[in-house]
Structure formats: C-alpha cells, structure tokens
Amino acid sequence: MKRKILVLLLAAIMTLSIFSACGAKPEGSGTAQNDAEISFVDDDGNQISLDAPAERIISFYSAHTENLYSLGAGDKLIGGHTTCVYPAEAAEKAIYDYKGDPEYVIAAQPDVVVIRPHIARSTPEYFETLKNAGIIVVSLYPESFDDFPQYIEKLALLTGTQERADELLEKFYEDLNAIHELTSLVDDKQTVFFEATEQNIRTVAEGSMPDRAIEYAGGINLAEGAKPMTEGSSIAEFGEERVLARGDEIDVYVSQRGAMNSGGNLISIGERPGFDTVKAVEDGRVFLINEKLISSPTFRYYKGVNELARYMYPELLDDTSVFDIDEPATRRQFASMVVRTLHIPVYVPSSSKYYREERDTHTYGMFEDVHWQEEDFDYIETAVYTGYLSWRKGEDGLEYFDPDTIVTREELAKTVFIAGDFSSGEAHKAIADLDSCENARIVQTLVDCGVFELTADGCFEPQRELSCREVLSALAFINK
Amino acid sequence: MKKLKVLLAMVLALAICLAFCACAKTTEQPQSDDISGEENSAQPTALGDPEKKAILVVSFGTSYNETRAVTIEAIENAITAEFTDFDVRRAFTSQIIIDKLASRDGLEIDNVAQALERLISEGYGTLVVQPTHIMNGYEYDEMLENIEPYKDSFVNLAVGQPLLSSDDDYTAVAEMLAAETAEYDADNSAVVFMGHGTEHAANSSYAQLQQKLLDLGYDNYVIGTVEAAPSLEDVMEKCEELGVSKVVLLPFMIVAGDHANNDMAGDEEGSWKTEFKAAGYEVECVLRGVGEYEAAQKLFVEHTREVVESLG
Secondary structure, rough: OOOHHHHHHHHHHHHHHHHHHHHHOOOOOEEEEOOOOOEEEEOOOEEEEEOOOOOOOEEHHHHHHHHHHHHHHHHHHEEEEEOOOOOOOHHHHHHHOOOOOHHHHHHOOEEEEEOOOHHHHOOHHHHHHHHHHEEEEEEEOOOHHHHHHHHHHHHHHHHHHHHHHHHHHHHHHHHHHHHHHHHHOOOOOOOEEEEEHHHHHHHEEOOOHHHHHHHHHEEOOOOOOOOOOOOOOEOOOOHHHHHHHHHHHHEEEEEEEEEEEEEHHHHHHOOOOHHHHHHHHHHOOOOEEEEHHOOOOOOOOOOOHHHHHHHOOOOHHOHHHHHOOOEEOEEEHHHHHHHHOOOOOOOOOOOOHHHHHHOOOOOOOOOHHHHHHHHHHHHHHHHHOOOOOOOOOOOOOOOOOOOOOOOHHHHHHHHHHHHOOOOOOOOOOOOOHHHHHOOOHHHHHHHHHHOOOOOOOOOOOOOOOOOOHHHHHHOOOOOO | OOOHHHHHHHHHHHHHHHHHHOOOOOOOOOOOOOOOOOOOOOOOOOOOEEEEEEEEEEEEEOOOHHHHHHHHHHHHHHHHOOOOOOOEEEEOOHHHHHHHHHHHHHHOEEEEHHHHHHHHHHHHHEEEEOOOOOOHHHHHHHHHHHHHHHOOOOHHHHHHHOOOOOHHHHHHHHHHHHHHHHOOOOOEEEEEEEOOOOOHHHHHHHHHHHHHHHHHHOOOEEEEOOOOOOOOHHHHHHHHOOOEEEEEEEEEEOOOOOOHHHOOOOOOOOOOOHHHHHHHOOOEEEEHHHHHHHHHHHHHHHHHHHHHHHOO
C-alpha cells in the first residue's frame, strides 16, 4: 500500500514537472496599465494600443473566433471568415473575405480586426487599407503550444476578459494534467502513428500540438522526434515504407481530417497495399480526428487529447462506474453512457460549409437547451449524430434535446435496438401492455432477446423512468 | 456504314440539343486545365487509322481502391476479354476523384477529353465509348458533351448505352438483382436497393425497374434513391405494406462508395440503416456495388457489342 502511494506521488511530481512550464503565468504578454489603456506587441511585431477594450471585432481566423467566444466576448464579434463556424452561433455572423474588397470591412466599422501572420502575408495590401482607414489590425498566432497562454492573454487584453482567461487557462491545464495523470499509470503504453496528410503519409513534427497531444494522452509517438519539413511547420516527412516496416508496433492509427488533409478513412487506409499487416488496421483501431480538436490553438485542444486517450485506453477513459447508481438517469447522462459504453469517437463536423447545407436531421450545436460549453455537449451531439438518441423540433421550430428529462424504458429500448444487432425470433413472449408501446416491434424483439424483463403481470411498462444502473445494464447487451 | 452514320447523327443531335438545354446541371466545375483547352478547339488535321481501334470505358470513378478493382476494373476486364481487336482505355468523369487518386496514389487517370486527345494523338481512327453508368442521366449527358468537340476527329465513333436502356435491359437487370440476392429473399424480408436518384428525367428509370420487378413476381424487392424519388420515406412505406420484419439494404450503384457506406449503411441519424432500425426492423447491409455482379458486367459487354457491330 505504501509503495502504491509512493508510486502515485512520484507520478504526480513527474507530471507536474513535465508540464509545469505550460501552466506558468505568461510573461511579457502585455499589460492593461489601467482601464483605459491596453498595450502590447502582436505576433507581427506591431505595437497595439487601445484606449478601451474592443467592442466591434472582425475575426479572420477560426481559432480567434472560437477563443473569443470561450472568453465570453462572442457578442463583440460583428463578423468573421467563412471558416469561423464554431461555436454554431459564430456561423451566423456576417462573412468577410480578406481576398475581397476591404471596403466591406471598413463599412462595417470594426475597431479591431484580428488576423494571423499567415493571413497578413497573403494579402498585405488589404490590411494596409484597413489600417489606413483607422482600423486596428492585430495579428496573433502561437507558434508553439507553449505560447498558447500568452496568445490567450492578448485576446483577453483586447476584449477586457482577463479574469475569464485566467480561469479558462487554469482549467485547461488542470484538465490536460488530469488526463496525463490518469494514463501515466498504465503499464502497457500504446504506440500511435499520427497521419497528418494522406499524401506521402506525412506525420507531425516533434513539439507540434498533435505530438504534444500524444504525450499528454499517455501514448508513444511512433514518429518520435520527427523533424519539421520546413522551419516552423507542424508536418514532418515519414512515408509509407517506414509505416509498413514498423507496422507491428502501431497499436493505434490516427488520421487527421480537415482543411490540411481530407483524411484517409477506415476503409481507404485498410485498402492501401500492405496496410492490412499494420497492427492497428488488423485490430480495427484506426481513428479519424478532426484537426480543429488537435492542431488548432483553442481550448478544444483538451478534447482532442481526451479523444486520443480514448482511442488508446478506451476502458480507462470511458469508465462508466460513476453511473452505477440508483439515481434517476437523465438524458444528459444517457448520452454520456451511450458514447462511453460504445466508445464512439466524438462527432465534430469537418466542413466549414456545414451550416450552408440543408438537412432534415439535427444540426450540430443548434440545441436550444444544450450549451456548447457544457461538459456533456460532445456526448450529446455524438449520441444524436449517430441516431442512437432522439431529439425534437419544438413548436417554435427550434431544436431541443431535453437533457434533464428522465430516460424511460421504451426510449432505452429504442437506443439499444438501433445501436445493436438484434434478431426477432419465431417465438414471441406475450407482453400485456404492448399496445401502449410506440415501438412495439422493438420492444417485442428486445423482450424476446432477454434484454428487458417483464413485470410479474407480464407488462413492459414503456413509460417507467429508469435509474442510471438500469440504463447501464441494458446498454451492456449491445456489444454482446 | 449507314448504321454508323445514323448513330453519329444521333450523338451529334443529342449533343447539340444538350448544349442548349438548361438542364445541363453538373456536380463539379468544368476543369480549366483540361488538355482540350478551349472549348471545341480540338480540330485535328489528320484522321487516324480506322483499323486502329479502341474502346474507351467511361466511369464516374471511385477513390475506394478495392471496390474499384471489383467493379469498374471488372467491367473493363470483361470488355477487354471480349473485344480482342480493340485496345481498352479508361476515363473517369469525376475530376475530384481523378485528382485525389493522382495525389494520393500516384494514379494517372484521364478524364474524357484527355482520353480522347490521347487516342487521337496515338492515331486511333475507330473509337467506341462505353459508359458504365446506370442510366442516361446528367453524367451520361455530360460525357456526350465532352465527346462532341471530337466528333470529327475519328473515322468511326460510336457511343454505347448505359446499363438501363431497352426494355430487355430492365428485364435482365431485374432478374440479375433477384438472382444475386436470392439468399436474402424470404417471406419476412424485403430486399431494398438504394439508387442515387437525379432531377434528370431519367429518374423514371427507378420506377420502371420497380415495376419490372413486380411484373416478374419479385414482390418484396423495393427500389429507392438517396437524392430523388422514390425516397427513403416511400421505401419505408412499401416495407410497412409488405409486413416484413427484416430489410436487406444494397446499393443500386455501380460501386459501393460513399453513398453506400454513409447514406445507406452509416451509423448516423438519417442513414437508411438507422431509420429502418428506428422503425424496428432488423437490418442487414450488403456493401456490394452492381458492378460486382457478373451479369451486370455481361450487360455492359453486350451494350459494347451492339455499337461495335454497328460499326460493321
């Protein structure tokens, strides 16, 4: 016992020492000398000075937009680039294009336009025009993961949200360290190959955000120490030959999906000549990860790390023992139990055109009663995306999930049936209240299969509310 | 020779008709960097040798390699085996897929214009173009548009029919679908085929095929489409009427690609699999493209034969 405590202590100290630099209070990131004056140097070396926090902002980079929302400054955004679609409300803002006519931006009268150096270099004349019109152009981008807090502090200075920034940063590193601590206790460390681009099977460079994510998630990067293709690039050459030569070492194969790479998928990666000998392919442990979760400097990075850890150590990360209780199960908990029990990768739309497409199904992020910053947001969105959990359109035409409603027996039956593979046999058990079941066929099949017991008088009780424990025990039938 | 003239005239008439037709809706932007360059610019100075013959097999394309091998390639191979005095070439109509295969796998696949330019430069005088399309929809029309500028570049040029053209085709395809899925045909099951669907008038092909299946006594076979009518809703209504407890889902598309994997068999809200399950059906998905069926490959061979023979 003593030895165990000692090991735990050692692990905690080591984790702290590895990541302490990340959590350090940034130095020289700027100052708010008083309420009326904000002054710092941006990442293009420009001296930025404002008398007061910006009130009208246009963002040309999706990560800036996302972070401004996280900081609680979303209402200060008056527009953004077409790629700014997270959170969902950002997609409703006016769209501006730095390859278009700067007059549109000038006419919108922002006090600040936030960009990144890459954009500044692509159309310098556009931003010169804005500056000449008296608009403050701020160029920010954290070149390395260690620069993230300084970057967030600058966005916070611009918007007067320093207090919120401090809270978020503290929570961010706490969450990352919690994942690291959890996975650091695993003896059988998993080796990951991270495919950054399908073309030439490139990987991620040492020190890049995905490389750090593998480290946080407690994995071993097969391409450890890979050198960037060009200075500052997060991409490194690796190649098919090396992947195949070391295929038996790869426990988990992760393919990045997004603007940088359309992403090989489970089928196409398995179809590549020779890839059927890669251990992860043989074991069906090939996963896609959205680049917004893993390569973008936002607070969602924590979610990307969590996903990687789930891919590597599913039983550990998706532990459902907290739900082994007799408390009534809410739909919010239900979503979490379903996604964890079935180890479903969390869903994030990969196309920035997502909100321009018409659909009859639920639109990501559009539940009126589930906020994107809630803890269970991803589980709820994923459970609904897979069609395993239902949702409803209200009389007001808006979308609702009803997260606090208690799960009923019939609702659980429907989820279990959709997610599993159940066959209706020849012999049917008599169900006294089958007529009161909306999904009689499903209820009959699952009762016949022994997933649900009937009461002493032969009733299914479709509307009976369930406890978390009851939900868990029925979900366990899905994988059987 | 007379037959050829009639055929050429038909192709030309159709192409001209299409050029003025507002329905020439395409899913992809025309490629500005095609070998053909400016529209209608291809006017070769000398015609090729009519004894130098080629068959160009035109497919939409797929980036799923294994699927491609057993569908598109299988059709090409069947044609190659049958017409030994013709050289068989490949073209895809989807530039997105062509570009993806080039960058990802280093595979160089021509689009229609590139393939035609290549054949002309190699001195081919006789060309048969055989599409692997299901029907005369937009893809087929677009292919004809791409051929039109080259109509005078070959001594002999003829275009074959897609899978569903004559009444005999419908009978053959209906029999093929039933034979290929005989193992799933049971009293408590419906065999559901998911076609693509189109706004093009050719969408009526699906209803026609459904009728043919019923005429032949295949009552529990249901045809639907992803993007048009009959919709999933229509299909589910039919299954309800059939009173079955199980549905077997198969793509009615040449290749089992994205639509089959996602819209049909995907674990997501709105997919056919999920919707059927939510309605309480036991669901089995069979990810096998129509191009895999030997009978379909033979039908394409027959359509090729019809035009080859028309050349005399």
